[in-house]
Amino acid sequence: MLNAKYQEKYLKLKNKFLKLQFSKLNPMQQKAVFNSEGSCLVLAGAGSGKTTVIINKIAFLIKYGDAYYNEEIPNYITEQDVDLIEEYINNPDEDLVEKISELIKYNPVSPYNIIAITFTNKAAEELKNRLYNFIGEKGNDVIASTFHSACVKILRRYIDRLGYERSFAIYDTEDSKSVMKDIIKSAEIDSQLFTPKIVLSEISKWKNQLLSHKDVEGKYEDIRLKTISELYTIYQERLKKANAVDFDDIIMLTVRLFEENDDVREFYQNKFKYVLVDEYQDTNYAQYMLCKFFADKYKNICVVGDDDQSIYKFRGATIENILNFEKNYKDTQVIRLEQNYRSTKNILSAANNVIDNNRMRKGKTLWTENELGEKITVFESLDQTEEAMYLSQVIQNMVSSGERNYKDFAVLYRTNAQSASVETAFVKSGIPYRLIGAHKFYDRKEIKDMLAYLSVINNPHDDVRLKRIINEPKRSIGKATIDLVEILANSLECSMYQVISECEEYEILQKVKTKLIDFRDMIERFSEYNRGMSLSSLFTSVYSETGYEKMLITDKDPSAKERIENIGQLHSNIVEYESSAQTPSLSEYLEEVSLFTDIDNFDAGENAVVGMTIHGAKGLEFPVVFVIGMEENLFPSSMSVLSETELEEERRLAYVAYTRAKSQLYLTRASQRLMFGKTSVNPVSRFVTEIPSDLKHECRSKRLSTSSSFGNFEIDSKINEQATKSSLSSQTTTNKTDYKVGERVSHATFGEGMIISMTPMGNDILMEIAFPVGTKKVMANFAKLKKI
DNA sequence: GCAAGCCCAGATAGT
């Protein structure tokens, strides 16, 4: 035992030592890291090092337990030990660190008892990698995954308690839609009013609030919601019969599993001694309850989030979760991280100014010690083609001058559709690029088909996938037969596969029974293969024995070759999965595929410009960021301008977009844009206007004539020269009249508009003008136009 | 049962 004086000295020195070990962190970050026991809410602004905090915190828990705040002194500490620590502090010697760490650690947490929830699989993987670099092997044993992956793992073990089989399938949005489409069809209701999309989105909202079909059925007077609640019941029954769950079920069912099964709940509550959640602002109520269950025994929970970056309200995320957190966990330590380490002062100031227009926020202002940096470049182009050419020019200029690499650039957009013009321009300019979309590869027909075969082998009750492949390639099982089987299955309350298996017993199936039996035997044979062979051999057999391979080889369509290549790619993916997984299995593979997103594929090391939606860019950073399509009705989306809350969500999205940039930010817009094959003209986005003008450098394409109202814009001559050169061919002819393409004019009945095209016709000119009411064609001599 | 061809709706974001 130490004497009183040494005890005091030890406590002081111990914490000094710990601070030295984490000296790269600022005091607030350290506070978050050292606070081991109890609950902790970290409100962390963009670029304030919140992932760093999570990683350091996990490392701290594993290495030092609650050594910082715990004032108990281990019996074995001697005076010499205290002196050793003092010696280290006066003269840090790396060799002593391990020894002292061993001495002062207190209740270190086993990595198996820590669960870290991240937003994407990619983020989970990165967290593990960084942890490995930090603390070695032990880092690999921490559970790091998304909500969905974590819950699927739990459900694989225990879902039988809820009446599902453990081989359950996971339905993606498209699968769910297909189920709902059938239901709506047979329910004979107004299919205009009740589209699968609308119905499913309502159901999703309920599920995110943990409302089962039993909870909502009969609860609504409103005919619309009443109908949807009835559809919900049928939908849920269909899924169960198919032994399938949708994305929302994954969370909801896990919560129900915990509610109804004390042993399961206790098992996980004992396991999860420490729970950490990243991107907490984007969790929904169901996820909140899940966290509550996870952490309910030890109440050691740390959540990290930023209310200004909440961009998934449309998916049920609720800021209430942050407010409830402080209520639910008494004595929560709230830590705010407001120092930004990522962006220049100009970029940060622009982002702060924009987000300041939101009324519903907790309120914080990020600051940075980084340099002032360049002004934000705001560029207006003629159309989306020129907008994309502009990006290419800027990128090529900076790359050829040696200033930047391709991988330093990101192009962010509000909607996926905007990527098309970017892609075209990059191909033309020879810029290496990678576009990150929702699923892309796994969305291709041939891939979905092959995966559908594997799904049916894994779970023959999966009606949706079964219907997909039962006649692909053609084996003379047509629509009439499929419908018949489905009707039988529905009335018998069993799966379609079951009807097919017993088809001999049904009078009406006699004519087609040989085909059905052939199909059944094929699936049975594959199931047999699955028990005896590797996944990749199974895949090869399925590909050839179903006749799919033959179908593609004999297909004369030029796209067939590409589809064969895609199958090859899928095969390599499977081989890769087999070699990396500890216990590869068909069901685990299918599970990984269904929870996989394209962003998981993003490789920051690859030297290519990356294009993705702003939602996809959450959590990432790039030296140079282009946000394109800065136009009203596009960003903010026309769907959101009517509602204050949705508009604020759009503004947060702008905030997220701007704060991705480390040193340069470009905001571009097109004065006219082709959408749906129609030209539309939108004013500049308010998210550009809200940036103070002293932070911006505005320029526009020379092809847009400089009328008086735009006289104060500077023109970036280098860019304009090249942009003009590269697209001269598409320039519309102008002639002796005063009007020019791109000019704004006013019309007696249509109001103010912009000239989109001019075509000479005899002595007159046919002009296409975009007015607020839509695009109109007028003859110059007849329309009473005025220049403005 | 199947392929070709026509028609019309459609694109906010994504686990």
Added chain:
DNA sequence: CTGGGCTTGC
């Protein structure tokens, strides 16, 4: 403009 869904004719 595109592509999914439905009709039509074989």
